[in-house]
Amino acid sequence: MQPFTPKQIVRLLDKYVIGQHEAKKAVAIALRNRWRRQQVPAELQDEIAPKNIIMIGPTGVGKTEIARRLARLAQAPFLKVEASKYTEVGYVGRDVESMIRDLTELAVNMVKEEEKVRVERRAREVAEERLLDLLLPPPPRPPAEEPARASDGEGGVPVAAESRTDTREKIRRFLKEGRLDERFVELEVADRKIPVVEIFSGSGMEEMDVQIKDMFGNLFPKKTKRRKVKVPEAMEMLVQEEAQRLIDMDRVTKEALDRVQHSGIIFLDELDKVAGREHASGPDVSREGVQRDLLPIVEGSTVNTKYGMVRTDHILFIAAGASHVAKPSDLIPELQGRFPIRVELNSLTAEDFVRILTEPENALLRQYVEMMKTEGVELEVEEAAIRRIADLAQEVNAEAEDIGARRLYTLMERLLEDISFEAPERKGERIVVDAAYVDGKLDQLVRDQDLSRYIL
Ligand SMILES: Nc1ncnc2c1ncn2[C@@H]1O[C@H](COP(=O)(O)OP(=O)(O)OP(=O)(O)O)[C@@H](O)[C@H]1O
Numbered sequence: 001m002q003p004f005t006p007k008q009i010v011r012l013l014d015k016y017v018i019g020q021h022e023a024k025k026a027v028a029i030a031l032r033n034r035w036r037r038q039q040v041p042a043e044l045q046d047e048i049a050p051k052n053i054i055m056i057g058p059t060g061v062g063k064t065e066i067a068r069r070l071a072r073l074a075q076a077p078f079l080k081v082e083a084s085k086y087t088e089v090g091y092v093g094r095d096v097e098s099m100i101r102d103l104t105e106l107a108v109n110m111v112k113e114e115e116k117v118r119v120e121r122r123a124r125e126v127a128e129e130r131l132l133d134l135l136l137p138p139p140p141r142p143p144a145e146e147p148a149r150a151s152d153g154e155g156g157v158p159v160a161a162e163s164r165t166d167t168r169e170k171i172r173r174f175l176k177e178g179r180l181d182e183r184f185v186e187l188e189v190a191d192r193k194i195p196v197v198e199i200f201s202g203s204g205m206e207e208m209d210v211q212i213k214d215m216f217g218n219l220f221p222k223k224t225k226r227r228k229v230k231v232p233e234a235m236e237m238l239v240q241e242e243a244q245r246l247i248d249m250d251r252v253t254k255e256a257l258d259r260v261q262h263s264g265i266i267f268l269d270e271l272d273k274v275a276g277r278e279h280a281s282g283p284d285v286s287r288e289g290v291q292r293d294l295l296p297i298v299e300g301s302t303v304n305t306k307y308g309m310v311r312t313d314h315i316l317f318i319a320a321g322a323s324h325v326a327k328p329s330d331l332i333p334e335l336q337g338r339f340p341i342r343v344e345l346n347s348l349t350a351e352d353f354v355r356i357l358t359e360p361e362n363a364l365l366r367q368y369v370e371m372m373k374t375e376g377v378e379l380e381v382e383e384a385a386i387r388r389i390a391d392l393a394q395e396v397n398a399e400a401e402d403i404g405a406r407r408l409y410t411l412m413e414r415l416l417e418d419i420s421f422e423a424p425e426r427k428g429e430r431i432v433v434d435a436a437y438v439d440g441k442l443d444q445l446v447r448d449q450d451l452s453r454y455i456l
């Protein structure tokens with residue numbers, strides 16, 4: 001697959017996130033650098049350390065959104081995690097190393113899927129033959145004839161065999177034309193019932209849990225059971241089974257480990273939640289403790305996964321945190337040093353809100369219009385109305401609390417509440433929301449500070 005250029009990446013992000021150009025640019029370069037590093041001479045590759053990024057900005061301005069969209073176009077193992085989910089070793093919760101294990105698991109699945117596509121054709125061919133065997137079981141052959149099979153053809157094909165081949169081909173044609181889709185066949189399927197071994201997964205235990213399950217899975221003979229299924233379903237099951245058989249898991253694992261170590265990306269969201277250098281006392285998990293645990297992983301260490309050892313030296317970390325809670329300087333110094341690139345996201349303005357309401361492919365307004373369409377109601381929000389909503393959003397953000405674009409969600413919900421409630425009875429109508437309607441619904445609320453604090 002052709003890797004995206006930084007400009008292409010920014011353009012793809014532009015479809016969903018308005019503004020925040022600096023942040024998009026930084027992540028686009030970082031993503032491209034993953035690919036560049038793969039191209040340089042091997043002896044240099046080891047020297048090129050990833051330049052981890054930290055995105056800082058107020059709440060609700062697109063940090064997480066950038067990560068979500070980035071994940072789709074990364075073409076590399078990409079894991080988004082919340083820093084707040086992790087706890088210091090020894091506490092109940094997930095230990096930080098589990099993020100590397102998750103990333104590895106993800107990479108293995110990614111490579112496996114690719115392999116599946118690669119072997120799909122072959123798997124389909126074999127599966128088709130097996131299905132034909134099921135639809136037209138071969139005649140029981142006297143054992144004595146078995147060794148003579150190869151020479152069958154020489155003595156002239158027996159008439160019965162020839163008509164069998166014909167029948168088989170006919171069935172094959174029916175199969176392809178979908179004429180057997182309603183037929184049932186009986187199939188031997190692997191019985192997925194592995195003895196349930198539930199292990200209390202505290203920190204670090206989950207991996208063991210998995211390994212034990214695997215162990216048991218292999219320990220007990222694979223049970224099979226017979227099931228009656230329709231032909232198309234049988235075909236899919238056989239294809240899956242054949243694909244599994246054709247995939248070389250050793251190769252998949254090797255390739256996956258390679259990808260994780262050389263092009264893996266971890267997006268560490270909510271870093272602010274573990275920022276803070278205070279020494280927690282009592283039963284609280286110390287945030288600094290989580291940071292200390294994070295450090296070796298970000299700096300480069302080896303993590304044991306069920307697929308093998310993973311070196312984290314070249315994994316790229318992109319962190320994000322809300323600036324109103326914490327500053328980078330709230331991180332322990334060693335960790336600050338590991339995130340040399342800082343990008344700031346801007347607080348959103350009324351102009352941004354207008355664009356956020358209308359431009360993204362998943363724009364909020366579009367969502368409402370489509371939802372109303374399902375009720376047979378044609379919803380139109382006039383430009384002046386959009387402008388008005390954006391202004392009000394900015395106003396509430398300035399006066400109550402700046403929650404960024406999330407404010408639009410509360411405003412829109414309030415604004416369209418009645419229309420949404422009555423829509424089924426207004427089938428066939430065209431409802432136009434103009435600036436006056438917006439004012440009628442929202443202005444009073446916005447003016448009243450106490451009310452807006454609760455409702456908007
Ligand atoms: N610049 C933007 N363009 C388009 N939509 C945005 C933008 N900023 C925020 N949004 C929308 O607002 C919502 C909240 O944004 P997001 O989750 O990215 O906030 P955040 O920056 O991660 O905030 P927090 O620090 O609270 O986690 C999302 O649904 C997102 O689609």
Ligand SMILES: [Mg+2]
Binds near residue numbers: 063064065269270
């Ligand atoms: Mg977020």
